[in-house]
Amino acid sequence: MRRDLQPATNGRQKPRRDDRGSESVELAILLPVGLLLVAMLVVGARIALAGDRMSGVAGIAARDASLARSAAAAQQIATDTAATALASQGLHCIDVQVSVDTAGFTAPPGTSASVTVVVSCTVNLSDIGGVAGLPGSRTLHDSATSPLDPARDLS
Structure with a gap:
């Protein structure tokens, strides 16, 4: 057969x-x-790693901004500190935005006041090694509030 x-x-x-x-x-x-x-899986891991590195950046910026003597100085210090912290974490953002709420600087000395910093970082996903043409980016946010010294001297 x-x-x-x-x-x-x-x-x-x-x-x-x-x-x-x-x-x-x-x-x-x-x-x-x-x-x-x-x-x-690679994209998810990259977003999770970036989110982990982003955590705490606004806290560092808010703490440094709360030590400033004026609202303008607090804005500049927070922006510089956030950029330095992101660079030291190895987080490469295509767009960094730092928003500082300095309304607490208008409060008279002796009253409680605070400064709030919100940091936004846009992470590019199209540069993941070997994956050509992967579209998109992801924007991560971190925010923190730090108290101003109630015995501050504004002079």
Whole structure:
């Protein structure tokens, strides 16, 4: 009996089904799905790492801004401190925005007041190694409030 023929129930020979090549088709279908899952894992890890590095940057900036003598100086100090902290964390942002609420500087000495800093960092996702054309970016935020010294001297 030939290998490619198998007996039918009615006694006639019918061609045997050949499964050769099906692995190639399965691989061609599953490989893009696997690559997409790996790319999503890399993007998720990158966002989580950036969020971890971003944590605490606004706290450092708010603490330094609360030591300033004026609202303008607090704004400048907070911006510089946030940029330095992001650079020291190795976080490369394509856009950094630092917002400082300096309304507490208008409060008279002896009253409680605070300064609030909000830092926003946009992380580019299209430069992930080997994944060409991955679109998008992610904006991360961190905020913190630091009290002003109630015995501050504004002179």
